Amino acid sequence: MSATTMDLGRVGIWTGAMDAMPSSDAAGFARLIEELGFRTLWIPETVGRDPMVNATLLLERTSTLQIATGIANVYARDAVTMANTQRAIEEAFPGRFLLGLGVSHAHLVDRVRKHDYSKPYSYMVDYLTDMDGSIFRAVGPEQLPQARVLAALGPKMLELAATKANGAHPYFVPVEHTARAREIMGPDATLAPEQMVVLDTDPTTARETARKNMSVYLRAPNYVNNLKRFGFTDEDVVADAPSDRLVDAIVAWGDVDAIVDRVRAHHDAGADHVAVQVLAAGTFVPPEDQLRELAAALL
Structure with a gap:
């Protein structure tokens, strides 16, 4: 398939923080992202708010901001429901919703949702x-909108993202993965990796913040196996104590120039869009002053 027809902008914001606040506050956060000039806000799905409901609320309470799911779990809804939800949101908010789909992880599918994860x-x-x-029998687009990306890590899923979707949204990946993904998907598919960042120039505290946020992902085999494709070892991927080498590859930390350099590295490696996830010590919500500083430097 061709690239998504949406213009995501070169840089967006990725956050799960809105599950930690009332819906009214989440809408205010989305308006802040819009005010700062970011075109796209990425929201996840785990065991919090339904991302389709959340996306609809955020779209209704903003004017131009695009909402992307990063990602919606395919085991949470059957295919007809997912397709027709996308159509319904597109009808209400034309050109402002990107459907990111993924197979999630075994523990969230087998144990939490009670589905079979044997052949994702x-x-x-x-x-x-x-x-x-x-089949869709309601007011809205008969054809599915050309705005669908996959949470792809390995070669087979990346190929699928280029042929049966409009591109890929890799998560928890080094810049080297972006280069490999572009090689696999070819020049036309949309490539929108996520990038964690910490605005802190102290190596000790910056890496401490990074490690606290990385640990949950290093307990998921999908992410660990992908990192090993790029030369990281069992010693690097210890969940509670990832190596400095891995921390520095996954989380960009330092001053704003260091963040700009990492985002630029993804673009140079073939990314069309980079979804920046701001991590900060002691809070789940990205601090407004840091968002403003990053917007001024990145946009």
Whole structure:
């Protein structure tokens, strides 16, 4: 498929922080992101708010901001429901919703949702086919909007992202992954990696903040296996004590120039858009002053 028709902007914001605040405050946060000039705000799905409901609320309470799911779990809804939810949001907010889809992780699918995670790649292939063939009998676009990306890490899912979606949204990846993803997907598919950042120039405290946020992901085999493709070892990926080498590859830390350099590195490696996730010590919500500083430097 061709790249998504949406213009995501070169840099967006990725955050799960809105699950930690009332919906009214989440809408205010989205308006701040819009005010700062970011075109796209990425929101996740784990065991918090339904991302489709959340996206609709945020779209309704902003004017131009685009909302992207990073990612919506394909095991949470059947393919017809997912396709027709995308159509319904597109009808209400034309051109402002990007559907990011992913297979999530075994513990969230098998244990939390009680589904079968034995063949996630095959499940995704069939799911996308079923989405494309879904019936829709309501006011709205008969054809699915060309705004669909996959949470792809490995080569097979990256290839699928280029052929059965409009591109990929890799998460928790080094710059080297962006270069590899561009090689695999070719020049036309949208590539929008996530990048964690810490605005802190002290190596000790910056890496401490990074480690606290990395630990949950280093307990997920999908992420660990992907990191090992790029030469990281068992010693690097210890969940509670990742190596400095891994921390520095996954989380950009330092002053704002260091963050700009890392984002530029992703762009130079082939990214169309970088979804920046701001991490800060002692808070789940990205500090407004840091967001303003980053907007001034990145946009």
